[in-house]
Every structure is written in C-alpha cells, then in structure tokens.
Amino acid sequence: xxxxxxGYGRLGAQVVQRLQAENHDIVVVDKDxxxxxxxxxxxxxxxxxxxxxxxxxxREAGAAEAGALFALTRDENTNLMVAQVARLVxxxxxxxxxxxxxxxxxxxRAAGIETLPLTVAGAEYLVSRLxxxxxxxxxxKEAWERGGGHAAEVPVPEPVSSARPPDQPFYxxxxxxxxxxxxxxxxxxxxxxxxxxxxxxQKIYSxxxxxxxxxxxxxxxxxxxxxxxxxxxxxxxxxxxxxHDHDNLIACQIAKxxxxxxxxxxxxxxPRNEVVMQKLGVDVTVSSTAMMRDIIQxxxxxxxxxxxxxFRTGELELMEYHLDTNSPVAxxxxxxxxxxxxxxxxxxxxxxxxxxxxxxxxxxxxxxLLALVKMGAEPALRQFLLGSSSSPLLG
Numbered sequence: 001x002x003x004x005x006x007g008y009g010r011l012g013a014q015v016v017q018r019l020q021a022e023n024h025d026i027v028v029v030d031k032d033x034x035x036x037x038x039x040x041x042x043x044x045x046x047x048x049x050x051x052x053x054x055x056x057x058x059r060e061a062g063a064a065e066a067g068a069l070f071a072l073t074r075d076e077n078t079n080l081m082v083a084q085v086a087r088l089v090x091x092x093x094x095x096x097x098x099x100x101x102x103x104x105x106x107x108x109r110a111a112g113i114e115t116l117p118l119t120v121a122g123a124e125y126l127v128s129r130l131x132x133x134x135x136x137x138x139x140x141k142e143a144w145e146r147g148g149g150h151a152a153e154v155p156v157p158e159p160v161s162s163a164r165p166p167d168q169p170f171y172x173x174x175x176x177x178x179x180x181x182x183x184x185x186x187x188x189x190x191x192x193x194x195x196x197x198x199x200x201x202q203k204i205y206s207x208x209x210x211x212x213x214x215x216x217x218x219x220x221x222x223x224x225x226x227x228x229x230x231x232x233x234x235x236x237x238x239x240x241x242x243x244h245d246h247d248n249l250i251a252c253q254i255a256k257x258x259x260x261x262x263x264x265x266x267x268x269x270x271p272r273n274e275v276v277m278q279k280l281g282v283d284v285t286v287s288s289t290a291m292m293r294d295i296i297q298x299x300x301x302x303x304x305x306x307x308x309x310x311f312r313t314g315e316l317e318l319m320e321y322h323l324d325t326n327s328p329v330a331x332x333x334x335x336x337x338x339x340x341x342x343x344x345x346x347x348x349x350x351x352x353x354x355x356x357x358x359x360x361x362x363x364x365x366x367x368x369l370l371a372l373v374k375m376g377a378e379p380a381l382r383q384f385l386l387g388s389s390s391s392p393l394l395g
Contacts, residue, residue, distance in 0.1 A: 007073035175221030
C-alpha cells in the first residue's frame with residue numbers, strides 16, 4: 001500500500017521504519033532539508049523536500065494513489081491542514097495526524113481525520129491502526145455541532161449561535177499583530193470598530209500592545225481557550241493574518257465552527273492554497289501575491305488572459321481570453337466543443353461588437369471570450385482555449 005508520511009522527525013522516522021517492515025510503499029515529505037539529510041541509509045522509502053500544505057507537493061508524493069497518510073510534524077496546525085487537503089483534494093481513505101491540544105482532537109476525529117496524541121513510543125501503535133476499519137466520515141461542521149462526536153472523552157461545547165444582538169457594537173478579532181494586522185487594526189479603530197488582537201510572539205506582542213488602543217492578547221490564535229478569552233463568541237468578523245497559511249486556516253475554522261463567527265477572512269501567502277481554504281470553510285481569502293499577479297498581467301501588452309472580476313465568496317472568476325491563430329478552438333463551432341466542467345462562456349467580443357454565444361457560433365481568430373469559471377477549473381479552461389502556449393504567469 002502507498003503511504004505518505006509527512007514529517008521525518010523522531011516520530012516520523014520510527015513510523016517509517018515500522019511501515020517498511022510491513023513492505024509498504026513509503027513516501028516521506030519534510031520541508032527541512034537538514035532532516036532529510038539525516039535519513040537512514042538503508043531505508044527504501046522515497047524522500048521529498050517540500051511543504052505538504054501545498055496540494056502540488058502532496059500530488060508529487062503520490063497522495064492520489066495513497067491508501068493512508070500520516071501527518072507527524074511538530075506543528076499541529078500543519079498536521080491538521082495537511083490532513084484536510086489530503087481528504088478534500090485526493091480523497092485519501094485513511095488519515096492519521098498527531099495533535100497536541102485535547103480540545104481539538106475529538107472534533108477532527110469525528111470528521112474522519114484520526115487524531116492521536118502520540119510520542120515515539122507510540123509509533124508501533126500508530127502503525128497498527130492502519131489495520132482497523134475507518135469510521136464513517138462526517139463533515140467538520142457536523143463534528144463541531146455534535147460537540148466533537150466523542151464527548152465522553154473530550155467535552156466540546158456546542159457552537160455558539162451566530163446571531164448577534166442588534167444593539168451590540170461591531171466587533172472584529174484579528175489574529176496576527178505584525179505589519180498587516182497592525183495597519184488593519186489601526187484602520188478599523190479609525191472607523192470606530194471594536195477590535196482585539198491575538199499575537200503569539202512575545203516580541204511583536206510587546207510592540208503592538210504599546211502602539212494600538214485596543215486589547216492585545218498574547219497566545220495562539222488557533223487555540224479554543226485563547227479565542228474564548230478574546231471574545232470570539234460575540235465577534236462579527238474574524239480575521240487571521242499571520243504569516244502561515246495553516247495557522248490562519250485552523251484559526252478561522254475554530255472561530256466559525258466553535259464560536260459561530262458569521263464571517264471569517266484569512267490571509268493566504270501561497271495563492272494555490274486559496275481554493276482549498278475556501279472549500280474548507282474560510283469565507284474570504286486574501287492573497288497579496290495573487291493581487292499583484294493580476295495587476296501585472298492586466299498591464300502586459302501581449303497578455304492573452306485577464307481577470308475581469310473576482311467573486312471570492314463563490315470561488316468564481318470572470319476571465320477574459322484573447323484567441324489567436326494558436327488557439328485550438330479557433331474556427332470551431334461552440335456546439336462541437338467539449339468545454340471543461342465548471343465554466344461558461346458569457347459573451348464574445350468581435351470587432352468591438354458583443355455576440356451572445358449560441359450553439360452555432362463559430363469562434364474566430366481575434367475573438368475575446370468572457371467566461372465565468374470556478375477558480376480551480378481556470379487552468380483547464382486556459383489550456384482548452386489557448387493551448388500550451390499560454391503562460392502560467394498570466395493565469
């Protein structure tokens with residue numbers, strides 16, 4: 001069986017040794033090259049350098065063919081995000097991850113992500129769990145609503161209603177007191193919006209607590225206890241702007257599912273994580289990298305692709321594609337074309353004239369197509385309309 005192991009620290013190395021003894025096909029992923037250099041010379045596992053919260057890294061590791069995935073890094077939020085990406089994108093049937101906060105364990109376990117608070121001594125036990133039949137999967141939201149599904153083991157309160165008293169001031173919780181969180185908070189305070197900042201770093205906490213006129217709490221923004229201390233139960237908006245996508249994702253999930261916050265916003269450093277994080281429950285994702293890319297592409301004189309409108313909450317984009325002689329669809333009738341899923345041609349611009357697309361409409365060299373497409377399906381539509389010559393930078 002193909003097994004993907006994320007993290008090659010003390011526990012990961014022990015688990016890999018035991019998996020090899022059972023003749024499994026093992027792929028190990030770790031983002032620390034120094035750790036990978038210390039791997040045993042006699043191991044038959046394949047090792048891959050990279051950050052496994054990136055779906056492309058998991059794809060390279062063979063997650064699509066994996067029968068199981070172990071998330072064993074020292075960072076709990078990394079483990080939880082990797083586990084959810086493996087479930088959502090690759091439908092890995094068995095996922096086991098290490099967590100350290102008991103308040104989280106039962107909820108994620110009830111959602112089908114088996115969580116185990118293990119040490120190196122427990123590696124043999126962890127491997128033995130592969131032989132057991134996985135429990136029925138439910139959604140993460142349902143797991144929260146059930147109080148974690150294992151209330152006898154770890155009590156998890158029912159989520160607070162998202163209804164807010166009409167006379168209550170608008171309240172925002174911001175996770176991350178760095179530059180982004182600091183200037184965001186200043187802007188909110190200038191508009192008479194109540195704000196609380198959560199910051200884990202002692203250095204940043206000391207600085208920002210002296211510079212803003214609002215409560216600043218030092219702690220892990222993805223901790224249930226810390227969010228409760230910040231008053232997340234009465235927040236209208238929860239914003240996670242730390243430097244780590246996995247921390248922002250887990251923080252938003254807890255705010256929404258545990259405390260019923262109606263709107264969550266997450267900063268995303270890797271644009272490829274945007275669609276995944278939205279599918280995992282974050283209401284709005286903001287990627288400065290993607291924004292700058294879109295601005296640059298719109299200014300390029302030879303650009304064949306342009307983002308016209310971005311519907312973040314619905315994972316939709318209105319895209320503009322310029323057909324030329326290299327376009328595979330030029331000269332073909334629309335009804336003859338088998339368009340990729342999750343896209344629709346809205347209109348065709350030809351010689352400054354708008355054409356409503358019909359089945360018998362023939363696409364021509366020089367046409368500009370406006371298409372509504374789901375964010376995850378855009379690369380497939382780009383390839384379909386423009387061929388391999390289209391630059392990934394412009395997508």
